[in-house]
Amino acid sequence: xxxxxxxxxxxxxxxxxxxxxxxxxxxxxxxxxxxxxxxxxxxxxxxxxxxxxxxxxxxxxxxxxxxxxxxxxxxxxxxxxxxxxxxxxxxxxxxxxxxxxxxxxxxxxxxx
Amino acid sequence: xxxxxxxxxxxxxxxxxxxxxxxxxxxxxxxxxxxxxxxxxxxxxxxxxxxxxxxxxxxxxxxxxxxxxxxxxxxxxxxxxxxxxxxxxxxxxxxxxxxxxxxxxxxxxxxxxxx
Numbered sequence: 001x002x003x004x005x006x007x008x009x010x011x012x013x014x015x016x017x018x019x020x021x022x023x024x025x026x027x028x029x030x031x032x033x034x035x036x037x038x039x040x041x042x043x044x045x046x047x048x049x050x051x052x053x054x055x056x057x058x059x060x061x062x063x064x065x066x067x068x069x070x071x072x073x074x075x076x077x078x079x080x081x082x083x084x085x086x087x088x089x090x091x092x093x094x095x096x097x098x099x100x101x102x103x104x105x106x107x108x109x110x111x112x
Numbered sequence: 113x114x115x116x117x118x119x120x121x122x123x124x125x126x127x128x129x130x131x132x133x134x135x136x137x138x139x140x141x142x143x144x145x146x147x148x149x150x151x152x153x154x155x156x157x158x159x160x161x162x163x164x165x166x167x168x169x170x171x172x173x174x175x176x177x178x179x180x181x182x183x184x185x186x187x188x189x190x191x192x193x194x195x196x197x198x199x200x201x202x203x204x205x206x207x208x209x210x211x212x213x214x215x216x217x218x219x220x221x222x223x224x225x226x227x
């Protein structure tokens with residue numbers, strides 16, 4: 001079973017920041033938080049991941065709470081092309097880290 | 113650089129036939145994974161390979177499914193005696209390792225339709 005909880009769907013206005021929440025209250029100390037997105041008819045696209053600290057790359061920012069029980073993915077200036085299903089996944093390393101367990105994700109709709 | 117490549121992109125076959133799906137991982141990636149996504153379902157893990165270690169086959173749904181990875185690079189997923197419930201998108205991913213800090217990168221999948 002997925003170890004994360006996400007809202008089923010969200011809307012965002014084009015040009016505004018999209019803030020996608022994720023709860024992972026049972027996360028273990030060696031588990032990373034990963035975010036992927038899937039646009040229709042494509043494979044999942046890696047966005048960002050983190051362990052404890054906040055992370056930023058060219059696509060997004062990841063904010064992880066101090067207790068690590070929740071996180072937020074931020075798309076700073078959403079465009080119509082960001083419309084997709086966004087998956088939050090917790091993932092251990094080593095032999096346990098071989099597989100990603102996907103939940104249902106959040107369907108983000110960016111509207112003009 | 114080149115990403116994960118899967119072929120064919122689409123495959124239609126009759127029930128009872130065998131099919132082979134191919135995955136070319138990113139060059140240098142030692143870990144390779146297979147997942148499938150059925151209509152209206154989430155992505156489910158099937159199998160993964162890491163270097164020369166024995167593969168983790170814990171997600172294969174039946175003994176009709178098998179996979180191999182030759183030479184530590186290309187992988188083939190084989191489904192024998194296909195059934196209609198095997199219809200799905202089969203996705204391959206690769207990563208530089210199975211460590212928690214090593215992201216998996218996906219191909220665009222093979223859409224398999226069983227008539």
